[in-house]
Amino acid sequence: MLDPSRGRAATITSPASATVFTMVLTQGPVSRVEIARRTGLSSAAVTKAARPFIDAGYLFEMAATERTGPGAGRPASPLAIHPDREFFVGVKITDDDLIGVVTDLRAQVVEEAHRSLSARTPEHVVAELKALADELLGRAPGYRERCHSLGLAISGDVDKSTGLVRYSPFLRWHEVPLGELARAATGLTVTVENDVKALTVAEHWFGEGVGASSFALVTVGLGIGCAVVVDDRLVAGARGVAGEIGHVPVGGDSPPCHCGGHGCVEAIAGTPAVVAAARAALGDETLTLDGAMAAARSGSPAAMAVFARAGEAIGRAMAAMANLIGPERIIVSGDMPGLAAYELFEDQLRAAFTQQAFGAAADCRLILRPSPFEQWARGAAAVAIQTLFTLQER
CATH class of the missing domain: 3.30.420.40 (ATPase, nucleotide binding domain)
Known part of the structure:
Protein backbone atom coordinates (compact mmCIF):
# COMPACT_ATOMS: atom_id res chain seq x y z
CA MET A 1 0.00 0.00 0.00
CA LEU A 2 1.38 3.40 -0.97
CA ASP A 3 2.13 5.71 1.91
CA PRO A 4 0.93 9.18 0.84
CA SER A 5 2.94 10.84 3.59
CA ARG A 6 6.23 9.98 1.91
CA GLY A 7 7.96 13.12 0.70
CA ARG A 8 9.09 13.62 -2.83
CA ALA A 9 12.66 12.44 -3.29
CA ALA A 10 15.25 13.52 -5.85
CA THR A 11 15.97 9.98 -6.98
CA ILE A 12 17.53 10.66 -10.39
CA THR A 13 21.20 10.84 -9.48
CA SER A 14 22.98 8.97 -12.28
CA PRO A 15 22.51 7.77 -15.86
CA ALA A 16 21.83 4.28 -14.48
CA SER A 17 19.00 5.49 -12.23
CA ALA A 18 17.43 7.44 -15.11
CA THR A 19 17.71 4.43 -17.42
CA VAL A 20 16.23 1.95 -14.96
CA PHE A 21 13.34 4.14 -13.88
CA THR A 22 12.33 5.25 -17.36
CA MET A 23 12.40 1.67 -18.66
CA VAL A 24 10.04 0.52 -15.92
CA LEU A 25 7.89 3.62 -16.39
CA THR A 26 7.50 3.29 -20.15
CA GLN A 27 7.83 -0.47 -20.71
CA GLY A 28 7.18 -2.14 -17.35
CA PRO A 29 6.46 -4.26 -15.48
CA VAL A 30 9.93 -5.64 -16.23
CA SER A 31 12.33 -7.78 -14.25
CA ARG A 32 15.80 -6.71 -13.15
CA VAL A 33 17.25 -9.47 -15.33
CA GLU A 34 15.45 -8.12 -18.37
CA ILE A 35 16.52 -4.54 -17.57
CA ALA A 36 20.12 -5.70 -17.34
CA ARG A 37 19.81 -7.58 -20.63
CA ARG A 38 18.35 -4.61 -22.50
CA THR A 39 20.60 -1.92 -21.06
CA GLY A 40 23.90 -3.69 -20.57
CA LEU A 41 23.97 -2.72 -16.90
CA SER A 42 25.08 -5.32 -14.39
CA SER A 43 22.46 -6.91 -12.14
CA ALA A 44 24.08 -5.20 -9.17
CA ALA A 45 23.88 -1.81 -10.91
CA VAL A 46 20.19 -2.34 -11.70
CA THR A 47 19.43 -3.27 -8.08
CA LYS A 48 21.35 -0.26 -6.78
CA ALA A 49 19.57 2.09 -9.19
CA ALA A 50 16.11 0.72 -8.38
CA ARG A 51 16.41 0.78 -4.60
CA PRO A 52 15.90 4.57 -4.06
CA PHE A 53 12.75 4.47 -6.20
CA ILE A 54 11.37 1.56 -4.19
CA ASP A 55 12.17 3.33 -0.92
CA ALA A 56 10.50 6.54 -2.17
CA GLY A 57 7.36 4.68 -3.23
CA TYR A 58 7.69 5.09 -6.99
CA LEU A 59 8.44 1.44 -7.74
CA PHE A 60 7.39 -1.83 -6.15
CA GLU A 61 8.23 -5.47 -6.66
CA MET A 62 5.47 -7.63 -8.02
CA ALA A 63 5.02 -11.24 -7.03
CA ALA A 64 7.54 -13.56 -8.66
CA THR A 65 6.16 -14.67 -12.02
CA GLU A 66 9.13 -15.87 -14.07
CA ARG A 67 12.49 -17.56 -13.64
CA THR A 68 15.76 -15.82 -14.35
CA GLY A 69 16.96 -18.34 -16.93
CA PRO A 70 17.19 -22.02 -17.96
CA GLY A 71 17.86 -24.20 -14.98
CA ALA A 72 17.64 -21.32 -12.53
CA GLY A 73 15.56 -22.07 -9.50
CA ARG A 74 14.99 -18.49 -8.40
CA PRO A 75 11.99 -16.71 -9.96
CA ALA A 76 12.27 -13.04 -10.90
CA SER A 77 10.12 -10.32 -9.30
CA PRO A 78 9.22 -7.73 -11.94
CA LEU A 79 9.48 -4.07 -11.06
CA ALA A 80 6.36 -1.96 -11.60
CA ILE A 81 5.24 1.64 -11.15
CA HIS A 82 2.99 3.04 -8.45
CA PRO A 83 1.14 5.30 -10.94
CA ASP A 84 -0.49 7.39 -8.19
CA ARG A 85 2.80 8.11 -6.40
CA GLU A 86 2.87 11.50 -8.10
CA PHE A 87 0.44 13.54 -10.16
CA PHE A 88 1.07 16.15 -12.86
CA VAL A 89 -0.96 19.02 -14.26
CA GLY A 90 -0.75 19.59 -17.99
CA VAL A 91 -2.31 22.53 -19.84
CA LYS A 92 -2.64 23.20 -23.55
CA ILE A 93 -2.88 26.94 -24.22
CA THR A 94 -4.79 28.00 -27.33
CA ASP A 95 -5.73 31.48 -28.46
CA ASP A 96 -9.14 31.29 -26.77
CA ASP A 97 -9.08 28.39 -24.34
CA LEU A 98 -7.11 26.54 -21.69
CA ILE A 99 -7.46 22.76 -21.67
CA GLY A 100 -6.14 21.20 -18.48
CA VAL A 101 -5.63 17.66 -17.22
CA VAL A 102 -4.29 15.86 -14.20
CA THR A 103 -2.32 12.73 -15.02
CA ASP A 104 -0.63 10.02 -13.04
CA LEU A 105 2.96 8.89 -13.51
CA ARG A 106 2.06 6.99 -16.68
CA ALA A 107 0.45 10.10 -18.19
CA GLN A 108 -3.01 8.57 -17.86
CA VAL A 109 -5.59 11.34 -17.59
CA VAL A 110 -7.56 11.23 -14.33
CA GLU A 111 -9.15 14.71 -14.44
CA GLU A 112 -9.79 17.29 -17.12
CA ALA A 113 -11.23 20.80 -17.30
CA HIS A 114 -11.54 23.69 -19.76
CA ARG A 115 -11.41 27.43 -19.19
CA SER A 116 -12.27 30.07 -21.77
CA LEU A 117 -9.98 33.04 -22.23
CA SER A 118 -11.55 36.47 -22.53
CA ALA A 119 -8.19 38.08 -23.32
CA ARG A 120 -4.81 36.95 -24.67
CA THR A 121 -2.52 39.02 -22.49
CA PRO A 122 0.07 37.04 -20.51
CA GLU A 123 -1.32 38.43 -17.25
CA HIS A 124 -4.83 37.20 -17.99
CA VAL A 125 -3.67 33.81 -19.25
CA VAL A 126 -1.50 33.22 -16.18
CA ALA A 127 -4.33 34.20 -13.83
CA GLU A 128 -6.61 31.72 -15.58
CA LEU A 129 -3.86 29.09 -15.45
CA LYS A 130 -3.69 29.42 -11.69
CA ALA A 131 -7.46 29.16 -11.38
CA LEU A 132 -7.52 26.09 -13.62
CA ALA A 133 -4.71 24.37 -11.71
CA ASP A 134 -6.44 25.12 -8.40
CA GLU A 135 -9.69 23.67 -9.74
CA LEU A 136 -8.05 20.49 -10.99
CA LEU A 137 -5.94 19.86 -7.89
CA GLY A 138 -8.90 20.46 -5.61
CA ARG A 139 -10.99 17.71 -7.11
CA ALA A 140 -9.64 14.81 -5.05
CA PRO A 141 -7.66 14.28 -1.84
CA GLY A 142 -4.01 13.66 -2.57
CA TYR A 143 -3.73 15.56 -5.83
CA ARG A 144 -2.31 18.71 -4.30
CA GLU A 145 -0.01 16.89 -1.89
CA ARG A 146 1.41 14.67 -4.62
CA CYS A 147 1.58 17.21 -7.45
CA HIS A 148 4.66 19.39 -7.76
CA SER A 149 4.87 19.91 -11.52
CA LEU A 150 2.91 21.86 -14.12
CA GLY A 151 3.53 21.34 -17.83
CA LEU A 152 2.44 23.94 -20.36
CA ALA A 153 2.13 23.38 -24.11
CA ILE A 154 1.85 26.33 -26.46
CA SER A 155 2.27 26.85 -30.18
CA GLY A 156 5.26 28.73 -31.49
CA ASP A 157 8.94 29.24 -30.71
CA VAL A 158 9.62 28.16 -27.12
CA ASP A 159 12.85 28.00 -25.14
CA LYS A 160 12.16 25.01 -22.89
CA SER A 161 15.30 25.54 -20.82
CA THR A 162 14.10 28.94 -19.59
CA GLY A 163 10.34 28.78 -20.11
CA LEU A 164 10.50 31.75 -22.48
CA VAL A 165 7.92 31.99 -25.26
CA ARG A 166 9.87 33.80 -27.94
CA TYR A 167 7.00 33.93 -30.40
CA SER A 168 3.48 32.47 -30.43
CA PRO A 169 1.65 33.49 -33.58
CA PHE A 170 -1.91 32.70 -32.52
CA LEU A 171 -1.57 34.46 -29.15
CA ARG A 172 0.59 37.21 -30.71
CA TRP A 173 3.12 36.90 -27.93
CA HIS A 174 6.74 37.96 -28.20
CA GLU A 175 9.40 37.30 -25.51
CA VAL A 176 6.99 36.27 -22.75
CA PRO A 177 8.64 34.61 -19.68
CA LEU A 178 5.73 32.22 -19.26
CA GLY A 179 7.56 29.71 -17.08
CA GLU A 180 8.63 32.36 -14.59
CA LEU A 181 5.16 33.92 -14.46
CA ALA A 182 3.41 30.56 -14.02
CA ARG A 183 5.82 29.45 -11.27
CA ALA A 184 5.20 32.64 -9.33
CA ALA A 185 1.43 32.27 -9.68
CA THR A 186 1.06 28.55 -8.92
CA GLY A 187 4.04 27.66 -6.73
CA LEU A 188 4.63 24.59 -8.92
CA THR A 189 7.71 23.58 -10.89
CA VAL A 190 6.86 24.63 -14.45
CA THR A 191 7.98 23.30 -17.80
CA VAL A 192 7.02 25.10 -21.01
CA GLU A 193 7.28 23.35 -24.35
CA ASN A 194 6.15 23.81 -27.92
CA ASP A 195 2.83 21.99 -28.20
CA VAL A 196 3.90 19.69 -31.04
CA LYS A 197 7.04 18.65 -29.19
CA ALA A 198 4.94 18.03 -26.07
CA LEU A 199 2.58 15.76 -28.02
CA THR A 200 5.64 13.97 -29.39
CA VAL A 201 7.02 13.36 -25.90
CA ALA A 202 3.73 11.69 -24.94
CA GLU A 203 3.93 9.45 -28.02
CA HIS A 204 7.62 8.73 -27.37
CA TRP A 205 7.19 7.57 -23.77
CA PHE A 206 3.59 6.39 -23.68
CA GLY A 207 2.21 5.98 -27.21
CA GLU A 208 2.97 5.03 -30.81
CA GLY A 209 6.64 5.93 -30.42
CA VAL A 210 7.39 3.36 -27.71
CA PRO A 372 -8.19 16.14 -29.26
CA PHE A 373 -6.87 19.03 -27.23
CA GLU A 374 -6.96 16.91 -24.05
CA GLN A 375 -4.20 14.82 -25.60
CA TRP A 376 -2.12 17.95 -26.18
CA ALA A 377 -2.59 18.79 -22.49
CA ARG A 378 -1.53 15.23 -21.66
CA GLY A 379 1.57 15.93 -23.74
CA ALA A 380 2.35 18.92 -21.55
CA ALA A 381 2.09 16.68 -18.48
CA ALA A 382 4.32 14.09 -20.20
CA VAL A 383 7.02 16.75 -20.64
CA ALA A 384 6.82 17.48 -16.92
CA ILE A 385 7.15 13.76 -16.18
CA GLN A 386 10.09 13.40 -18.53
CA THR A 387 11.81 16.47 -17.12
CA LEU A 388 11.45 15.24 -13.55
CA PHE A 389 12.73 11.75 -14.29
CA THR A 390 15.52 12.49 -16.72
CA LEU A 391 19.03 13.17 -15.52
CA GLN A 392 19.57 16.89 -15.91
CA GLU A 393 22.98 18.43 -16.48
CA ARG A 394 24.06 20.41 -13.48
Whole structure:
Protein backbone atom coordinates (compact mmCIF):
# COMPACT_ATOMS: atom_id res chain seq x y z
CA MET A 1 0.00 0.00 0.00
CA LEU A 2 1.38 3.40 -0.97
CA ASP A 3 2.13 5.71 1.91
CA PRO A 4 0.93 9.18 0.84
CA SER A 5 2.94 10.84 3.59
CA ARG A 6 6.23 9.98 1.91
CA GLY A 7 7.96 13.12 0.70
CA ARG A 8 9.09 13.62 -2.83
CA ALA A 9 12.66 12.44 -3.29
CA ALA A 10 15.25 13.52 -5.85
CA THR A 11 15.97 9.98 -6.98
CA ILE A 12 17.53 10.66 -10.39
CA THR A 13 21.20 10.84 -9.48
CA SER A 14 22.98 8.97 -12.28
CA PRO A 15 22.51 7.77 -15.86
CA ALA A 16 21.83 4.28 -14.48
CA SER A 17 19.00 5.49 -12.23
CA ALA A 18 17.43 7.44 -15.11
CA THR A 19 17.71 4.43 -17.42
CA VAL A 20 16.23 1.95 -14.96
CA PHE A 21 13.34 4.14 -13.88
CA THR A 22 12.33 5.25 -17.36
CA MET A 23 12.40 1.67 -18.66
CA VAL A 24 10.04 0.52 -15.92
CA LEU A 25 7.89 3.62 -16.39
CA THR A 26 7.50 3.29 -20.15
CA GLN A 27 7.83 -0.47 -20.71
CA GLY A 28 7.18 -2.14 -17.35
CA PRO A 29 6.46 -4.26 -15.48
CA VAL A 30 9.93 -5.64 -16.23
CA SER A 31 12.33 -7.78 -14.25
CA ARG A 32 15.80 -6.71 -13.15
CA VAL A 33 17.25 -9.47 -15.33
CA GLU A 34 15.45 -8.12 -18.37
CA ILE A 35 16.52 -4.54 -17.57
CA ALA A 36 20.12 -5.70 -17.34
CA ARG A 37 19.81 -7.58 -20.63
CA ARG A 38 18.35 -4.61 -22.50
CA THR A 39 20.60 -1.92 -21.06
CA GLY A 40 23.90 -3.69 -20.57
CA LEU A 41 23.97 -2.72 -16.90
CA SER A 42 25.08 -5.32 -14.39
CA SER A 43 22.46 -6.91 -12.14
CA ALA A 44 24.08 -5.20 -9.17
CA ALA A 45 23.88 -1.81 -10.91
CA VAL A 46 20.19 -2.34 -11.70
CA THR A 47 19.43 -3.27 -8.08
CA LYS A 48 21.35 -0.26 -6.78
CA ALA A 49 19.57 2.09 -9.19
CA ALA A 50 16.11 0.72 -8.38
CA ARG A 51 16.41 0.78 -4.60
CA PRO A 52 15.90 4.57 -4.06
CA PHE A 53 12.75 4.47 -6.20
CA ILE A 54 11.37 1.56 -4.19
CA ASP A 55 12.17 3.33 -0.92
CA ALA A 56 10.50 6.54 -2.17
CA GLY A 57 7.36 4.68 -3.23
CA TYR A 58 7.69 5.09 -6.99
CA LEU A 59 8.44 1.44 -7.74
CA PHE A 60 7.39 -1.83 -6.15
CA GLU A 61 8.23 -5.47 -6.66
CA MET A 62 5.47 -7.63 -8.02
CA ALA A 63 5.02 -11.24 -7.03
CA ALA A 64 7.54 -13.56 -8.66
CA THR A 65 6.16 -14.67 -12.02
CA GLU A 66 9.13 -15.87 -14.07
CA ARG A 67 12.49 -17.56 -13.64
CA THR A 68 15.76 -15.82 -14.35
CA GLY A 69 16.96 -18.34 -16.93
CA PRO A 70 17.19 -22.02 -17.96
CA GLY A 71 17.86 -24.20 -14.98
CA ALA A 72 17.64 -21.32 -12.53
CA GLY A 73 15.56 -22.07 -9.50
CA ARG A 74 14.99 -18.49 -8.40
CA PRO A 75 11.99 -16.71 -9.96
CA ALA A 76 12.27 -13.04 -10.90
CA SER A 77 10.12 -10.32 -9.30
CA PRO A 78 9.22 -7.73 -11.94
CA LEU A 79 9.48 -4.07 -11.06
CA ALA A 80 6.36 -1.96 -11.60
CA ILE A 81 5.24 1.64 -11.15
CA HIS A 82 2.99 3.04 -8.45
CA PRO A 83 1.14 5.30 -10.94
CA ASP A 84 -0.49 7.39 -8.19
CA ARG A 85 2.80 8.11 -6.40
CA GLU A 86 2.87 11.50 -8.10
CA PHE A 87 0.44 13.54 -10.16
CA PHE A 88 1.07 16.15 -12.86
CA VAL A 89 -0.96 19.02 -14.26
CA GLY A 90 -0.75 19.59 -17.99
CA VAL A 91 -2.31 22.53 -19.84
CA LYS A 92 -2.64 23.20 -23.55
CA ILE A 93 -2.88 26.94 -24.22
CA THR A 94 -4.79 28.00 -27.33
CA ASP A 95 -5.73 31.48 -28.46
CA ASP A 96 -9.14 31.29 -26.77
CA ASP A 97 -9.08 28.39 -24.34
CA LEU A 98 -7.11 26.54 -21.69
CA ILE A 99 -7.46 22.76 -21.67
CA GLY A 100 -6.14 21.20 -18.48
CA VAL A 101 -5.63 17.66 -17.22
CA VAL A 102 -4.29 15.86 -14.20
CA THR A 103 -2.32 12.73 -15.02
CA ASP A 104 -0.63 10.02 -13.04
CA LEU A 105 2.96 8.89 -13.51
CA ARG A 106 2.06 6.99 -16.68
CA ALA A 107 0.45 10.10 -18.19
CA GLN A 108 -3.01 8.57 -17.86
CA VAL A 109 -5.59 11.34 -17.59
CA VAL A 110 -7.56 11.23 -14.33
CA GLU A 111 -9.15 14.71 -14.44
CA GLU A 112 -9.79 17.29 -17.12
CA ALA A 113 -11.23 20.80 -17.30
CA HIS A 114 -11.54 23.69 -19.76
CA ARG A 115 -11.41 27.43 -19.19
CA SER A 116 -12.27 30.07 -21.77
CA LEU A 117 -9.98 33.04 -22.23
CA SER A 118 -11.55 36.47 -22.53
CA ALA A 119 -8.19 38.08 -23.32
CA ARG A 120 -4.81 36.95 -24.67
CA THR A 121 -2.52 39.02 -22.49
CA PRO A 122 0.07 37.04 -20.51
CA GLU A 123 -1.32 38.43 -17.25
CA HIS A 124 -4.83 37.20 -17.99
CA VAL A 125 -3.67 33.81 -19.25
CA VAL A 126 -1.50 33.22 -16.18
CA ALA A 127 -4.33 34.20 -13.83
CA GLU A 128 -6.61 31.72 -15.58
CA LEU A 129 -3.86 29.09 -15.45
CA LYS A 130 -3.69 29.42 -11.69
CA ALA A 131 -7.46 29.16 -11.38
CA LEU A 132 -7.52 26.09 -13.62
CA ALA A 133 -4.71 24.37 -11.71
CA ASP A 134 -6.44 25.12 -8.40
CA GLU A 135 -9.69 23.67 -9.74
CA LEU A 136 -8.05 20.49 -10.99
CA LEU A 137 -5.94 19.86 -7.89
CA GLY A 138 -8.90 20.46 -5.61
CA ARG A 139 -10.99 17.71 -7.11
CA ALA A 140 -9.64 14.81 -5.05
CA PRO A 141 -7.66 14.28 -1.84
CA GLY A 142 -4.01 13.66 -2.57
CA TYR A 143 -3.73 15.56 -5.83
CA ARG A 144 -2.31 18.71 -4.30
CA GLU A 145 -0.01 16.89 -1.89
CA ARG A 146 1.41 14.67 -4.62
CA CYS A 147 1.58 17.21 -7.45
CA HIS A 148 4.66 19.39 -7.76
CA SER A 149 4.87 19.91 -11.52
CA LEU A 150 2.91 21.86 -14.12
CA GLY A 151 3.53 21.34 -17.83
CA LEU A 152 2.44 23.94 -20.36
CA ALA A 153 2.13 23.38 -24.11
CA ILE A 154 1.85 26.33 -26.46
CA SER A 155 2.27 26.85 -30.18
CA GLY A 156 5.26 28.73 -31.49
CA ASP A 157 8.94 29.24 -30.71
CA VAL A 158 9.62 28.16 -27.12
CA ASP A 159 12.85 28.00 -25.14
CA LYS A 160 12.16 25.01 -22.89
CA SER A 161 15.30 25.54 -20.82
CA THR A 162 14.10 28.94 -19.59
CA GLY A 163 10.34 28.78 -20.11
CA LEU A 164 10.50 31.75 -22.48
CA VAL A 165 7.92 31.99 -25.26
CA ARG A 166 9.87 33.80 -27.94
CA TYR A 167 7.00 33.93 -30.40
CA SER A 168 3.48 32.47 -30.43
CA PRO A 169 1.65 33.49 -33.58
CA PHE A 170 -1.91 32.70 -32.52
CA LEU A 171 -1.57 34.46 -29.15
CA ARG A 172 0.59 37.21 -30.71
CA TRP A 173 3.12 36.90 -27.93
CA HIS A 174 6.74 37.96 -28.20
CA GLU A 175 9.40 37.30 -25.51
CA VAL A 176 6.99 36.27 -22.75
CA PRO A 177 8.64 34.61 -19.68
CA LEU A 178 5.73 32.22 -19.26
CA GLY A 179 7.56 29.71 -17.08
CA GLU A 180 8.63 32.36 -14.59
CA LEU A 181 5.16 33.92 -14.46
CA ALA A 182 3.41 30.56 -14.02
CA ARG A 183 5.82 29.45 -11.27
CA ALA A 184 5.20 32.64 -9.33
CA ALA A 185 1.43 32.27 -9.68
CA THR A 186 1.06 28.55 -8.92
CA GLY A 187 4.04 27.66 -6.73
CA LEU A 188 4.63 24.59 -8.92
CA THR A 189 7.71 23.58 -10.89
CA VAL A 190 6.86 24.63 -14.45
CA THR A 191 7.98 23.30 -17.80
CA VAL A 192 7.02 25.10 -21.01
CA GLU A 193 7.28 23.35 -24.35
CA ASN A 194 6.15 23.81 -27.92
CA ASP A 195 2.83 21.99 -28.20
CA VAL A 196 3.90 19.69 -31.04
CA LYS A 197 7.04 18.65 -29.19
CA ALA A 198 4.94 18.03 -26.07
CA LEU A 199 2.58 15.76 -28.02
CA THR A 200 5.64 13.97 -29.39
CA VAL A 201 7.02 13.36 -25.90
CA ALA A 202 3.73 11.69 -24.94
CA GLU A 203 3.93 9.45 -28.02
CA HIS A 204 7.62 8.73 -27.37
CA TRP A 205 7.19 7.57 -23.77
CA PHE A 206 3.59 6.39 -23.68
CA GLY A 207 2.21 5.98 -27.21
CA GLU A 208 2.97 5.03 -30.81
CA GLY A 209 6.64 5.93 -30.42
CA VAL A 210 7.39 3.36 -27.71
CA GLY A 211 9.94 0.92 -29.10
CA ALA A 212 10.93 3.14 -32.05
CA SER A 213 14.38 4.68 -31.79
CA SER A 214 13.45 7.25 -34.43
CA PHE A 215 10.08 8.59 -35.51
CA ALA A 216 8.40 11.85 -36.42
CA LEU A 217 5.07 13.38 -35.54
CA VAL A 218 3.38 15.77 -37.98
CA THR A 219 0.36 17.78 -36.89
CA VAL A 220 -2.29 19.27 -39.15
CA GLY A 221 -4.50 22.06 -37.86
CA LEU A 222 -4.25 25.82 -37.51
CA GLY A 223 -0.61 25.34 -38.32
CA ILE A 224 1.50 22.48 -39.66
CA GLY A 225 3.83 21.23 -36.95
CA CYS A 226 6.46 18.55 -36.69
CA ALA A 227 8.81 17.12 -34.09
CA VAL A 228 11.32 14.32 -34.47
CA VAL A 229 12.90 11.72 -32.22
CA VAL A 230 16.32 10.43 -33.29
CA ASP A 231 18.29 7.77 -31.40
CA ASP A 232 15.59 7.80 -28.73
CA ARG A 233 15.93 11.55 -28.06
CA LEU A 234 13.64 14.42 -28.98
CA VAL A 235 15.59 16.71 -31.30
CA ALA A 236 15.31 20.30 -30.18
CA GLY A 237 18.22 21.88 -32.04
CA ALA A 238 20.41 24.68 -30.78
CA ARG A 239 17.46 27.02 -30.20
CA GLY A 240 14.55 24.63 -29.78
CA VAL A 241 13.01 25.00 -33.24
CA ALA A 242 14.19 21.80 -34.92
CA GLY A 243 11.54 20.00 -36.96
CA GLU A 244 9.53 23.05 -38.04
CA ILE A 245 8.41 21.68 -41.40
CA GLY A 246 5.50 24.12 -41.35
CA HIS A 247 8.00 26.72 -42.50
CA VAL A 248 9.70 24.67 -45.18
CA PRO A 249 9.15 26.59 -48.45
CA VAL A 250 7.37 24.40 -51.00
CA GLY A 251 5.28 27.02 -52.81
CA GLY A 252 7.92 29.25 -54.35
CA ASP A 253 7.34 32.96 -53.81
CA SER A 254 3.73 32.66 -52.70
CA PRO A 255 1.73 32.81 -50.59
CA PRO A 256 3.27 34.98 -47.86
CA CYS A 257 3.47 33.42 -44.41
CA HIS A 258 3.01 35.03 -40.97
CA CYS A 259 6.62 34.07 -40.19
CA GLY A 260 7.85 36.54 -42.81
CA GLY A 261 8.75 33.89 -45.37
CA HIS A 262 6.97 32.91 -48.57
CA GLY A 263 5.56 29.63 -49.83
CA CYS A 264 5.68 27.91 -46.45
CA VAL A 265 3.73 24.68 -45.97
CA GLU A 266 1.69 26.38 -43.23
CA ALA A 267 0.76 29.22 -45.57
CA ILE A 268 -0.71 26.64 -47.96
CA ALA A 269 -2.05 23.85 -45.73
CA GLY A 270 -2.85 25.37 -42.33
CA THR A 271 -6.58 25.67 -41.65
CA PRO A 272 -6.72 29.48 -42.08
CA ALA A 273 -4.82 29.21 -45.37
CA VAL A 274 -7.12 26.46 -46.67
CA VAL A 275 -10.22 28.47 -45.76
CA ALA A 276 -8.82 31.62 -47.39
CA ALA A 277 -7.91 29.73 -50.57
CA ALA A 278 -11.34 28.07 -50.71
CA ARG A 279 -13.09 31.42 -50.28
CA ALA A 280 -11.09 32.88 -53.14
CA ALA A 281 -11.61 29.83 -55.35
CA LEU A 282 -15.37 29.67 -54.76
CA GLY A 283 -15.99 33.42 -54.54
CA ASP A 284 -17.62 33.16 -51.10
CA GLU A 285 -16.12 35.31 -48.33
CA THR A 286 -18.37 33.72 -45.71
CA LEU A 287 -17.19 30.16 -46.37
CA THR A 288 -16.05 28.14 -43.34
CA LEU A 289 -13.83 25.06 -43.19
CA ASP A 290 -16.95 22.90 -42.95
CA GLY A 291 -18.35 24.62 -46.02
CA ALA A 292 -15.13 24.13 -47.95
CA MET A 293 -15.06 20.43 -47.04
CA ALA A 294 -18.71 20.04 -48.04
CA ALA A 295 -17.99 21.66 -51.40
CA ALA A 296 -15.01 19.37 -52.02
CA ARG A 297 -16.99 16.28 -51.03
CA SER A 298 -19.79 17.29 -53.39
CA GLY A 299 -17.31 17.33 -56.26
CA SER A 300 -16.47 21.02 -56.68
CA PRO A 301 -13.24 21.04 -58.76
CA ALA A 302 -12.15 24.38 -57.26
CA ALA A 303 -12.59 23.19 -53.67
CA MET A 304 -10.99 19.83 -54.40
CA ALA A 305 -7.97 21.61 -55.88
CA VAL A 306 -7.46 23.61 -52.66
CA PHE A 307 -7.29 20.45 -50.53
CA ALA A 308 -5.16 18.67 -53.12
CA ARG A 309 -2.61 21.48 -53.00
CA ALA A 310 -2.57 21.33 -49.21
CA GLY A 311 -1.94 17.58 -49.25
CA GLU A 312 0.84 17.89 -51.78
CA ALA A 313 2.54 20.62 -49.72
CA ILE A 314 2.43 18.54 -46.54
CA GLY A 315 3.63 15.42 -48.36
CA ARG A 316 6.61 17.22 -49.88
CA ALA A 317 7.64 18.67 -46.53
CA MET A 318 7.29 15.26 -44.86
CA ALA A 319 9.48 13.72 -47.55
CA ALA A 320 12.16 16.35 -47.00
CA MET A 321 12.13 15.55 -43.30
CA ALA A 322 12.21 11.78 -43.96
CA ASN A 323 15.17 12.19 -46.31
CA LEU A 324 17.07 14.04 -43.58
CA ILE A 325 16.42 11.78 -40.57
CA GLY A 326 15.08 8.47 -41.93
CA PRO A 327 12.38 7.82 -39.30
CA GLU A 328 10.95 4.34 -38.73
CA ARG A 329 7.44 5.77 -38.76
CA ILE A 330 5.62 9.08 -39.12
CA ILE A 331 2.55 9.77 -37.00
CA VAL A 332 0.15 12.21 -38.66
CA SER A 333 -1.91 13.84 -35.94
CA GLY A 334 -3.60 17.06 -34.94
CA ASP A 335 -6.86 18.42 -33.64
CA MET A 336 -10.09 17.25 -35.28
CA PRO A 337 -10.92 20.48 -37.18
CA GLY A 338 -7.67 20.03 -39.09
CA LEU A 339 -7.78 16.26 -39.50
CA ALA A 340 -11.47 16.23 -40.40
CA ALA A 341 -10.41 17.00 -43.96
CA TYR A 342 -7.71 14.32 -44.05
CA GLU A 343 -9.46 12.09 -46.57
CA LEU A 344 -9.71 15.08 -48.94
CA PHE A 345 -5.94 15.36 -49.21
CA GLU A 346 -4.59 11.97 -48.10
CA ASP A 347 -4.02 10.65 -51.63
CA GLN A 348 -2.07 13.76 -52.64
CA LEU A 349 -0.10 13.70 -49.37
CA ARG A 350 0.93 10.07 -49.83
CA ALA A 351 1.70 10.51 -53.54
CA ALA A 352 3.90 13.57 -52.92
CA PHE A 353 5.63 11.85 -50.03
CA THR A 354 6.36 8.72 -52.09
CA GLN A 355 7.56 10.75 -55.07
CA GLN A 356 9.93 12.96 -53.07
CA ALA A 357 11.19 10.52 -50.44
CA PHE A 358 14.54 9.06 -51.41
CA GLY A 359 15.00 5.31 -51.67
CA ALA A 360 14.02 3.34 -48.57
CA ALA A 361 12.78 6.52 -46.87
CA ALA A 362 9.60 6.07 -48.90
CA ASP A 363 8.90 2.83 -47.01
CA CYS A 364 8.36 4.75 -43.78
CA ARG A 365 5.04 3.75 -42.22
CA LEU A 366 2.45 6.55 -41.92
CA ILE A 367 0.09 6.31 -38.93
CA LEU A 368 -3.04 8.47 -38.60
CA ARG A 369 -3.77 9.39 -34.98
CA PRO A 370 -6.26 12.21 -34.23
CA SER A 371 -5.49 14.12 -31.04
CA PRO A 372 -8.19 16.14 -29.26
CA PHE A 373 -6.87 19.03 -27.23
CA GLU A 374 -6.96 16.91 -24.05
CA GLN A 375 -4.20 14.82 -25.60
CA TRP A 376 -2.12 17.95 -26.18
CA ALA A 377 -2.59 18.79 -22.49
CA ARG A 378 -1.53 15.23 -21.66
CA GLY A 379 1.57 15.93 -23.74
CA ALA A 380 2.35 18.92 -21.55
CA ALA A 381 2.09 16.68 -18.48
CA ALA A 382 4.32 14.09 -20.20
CA VAL A 383 7.02 16.75 -20.64
CA ALA A 384 6.82 17.48 -16.92
CA ILE A 385 7.15 13.76 -16.18
CA GLN A 386 10.09 13.40 -18.53
CA THR A 387 11.81 16.47 -17.12
CA LEU A 388 11.45 15.24 -13.55
CA PHE A 389 12.73 11.75 -14.29
CA THR A 390 15.52 12.49 -16.72
CA LEU A 391 19.03 13.17 -15.52
CA GLN A 392 19.57 16.89 -15.91
CA GLU A 393 22.98 18.43 -16.48
CA ARG A 394 24.06 20.41 -13.48
